Amino acid sequence: MKYILPALFLFIILYALCKKVRPYDAFVSGAGQAIPFAVKLFPYLAAIFVLTELFEASGAADAVSAFLAPLFRLLGIPPELSKLVLVKPFSGNGALALLTEIYNTYGVDSYIARCASVIYGSSETVFYVAAVYFAGAKTKNLAAPIFISLFASLCACVFACFICLVM
């Protein structure tokens, strides 16, 4: 795997040289787009992260996960994992901290820890993706796509807990 990136870069520059592209000019003009992107991105990230921090500092994350635990249990997700399922769509770092905590509490090779690994690895930070991708976009009505993504991630969590029983 580690050879893919350098090989890809080498291929791209060689191909560009064959096609007589001026490489320095092209790179500079591409890289120049980075700052405008970042400027558009920042306010959205700020909003998401402020909300995430408030969510955790207020203890709302614990309260909601306690509230949802019975529902998750019905779907086959152990209650120990409900907070992880809940935090993952908002914050990758938060979820990683929880994953580490789960490893330390239950042991790396326990059923709970394996489920947690699969849940962590298989789902995305949906709200973060929404913020980043739509930072400069005109489309603002994202309710349906976000809901679909969250539901699909939940399906993956249920599936993860099931498959870890079998495999």
Add this chain to the structure above:
Amino acid sequence: MNVIFAIGFTVCTAVLLFIDPDGALASMLAGGEKALSLTLKMTVIYAVWLGIFELAERSMLTEKFARLLKPLNRFLFGELPGKANEYVSLNISANMLGMSGATTPMGIKSIAELEKFPDTGYQIAMFFVINATSIQLLPTSVLALRTSLGSLSPSDIILPTILATAVSTVVGILLVKLFLRKKQK
């Protein structure tokens, strides 16, 4: 997003008012700081990838590559106008290869390109859902963490993870096709 923000913000500040009045501003500032450091990180990633990408685009390499993925794109999106086909192809293949740095710049370009055309709501929704449920072939950070904590078989979770991401992506694609396609046409 406005509804989520309104509810989340109101509930959290209300709770903090009673349990930890000093914590409210502190945690918000901590959030802003994280946002800034992430923005800086993203700027660097954008600069490198967009530079490389411009090279590939000017040499028409991206166009060639997009032609390869056309059947897949047709199945998922139907029509992709303009340069969207190229950007979307690059984003999806970067996703599958786990090149997380490259996906975002391509993603933003894809959406910007799609928005130039009318009636692309379905394509935009599909594109977002694929990214938000993205297929990850190798969960590298989880593997590293498991190994460092002394797991007996850290790689046990690779196959279940691949299957679970496939489940989420397939469910997402089906739901978009089911609920959002008709509204657009």
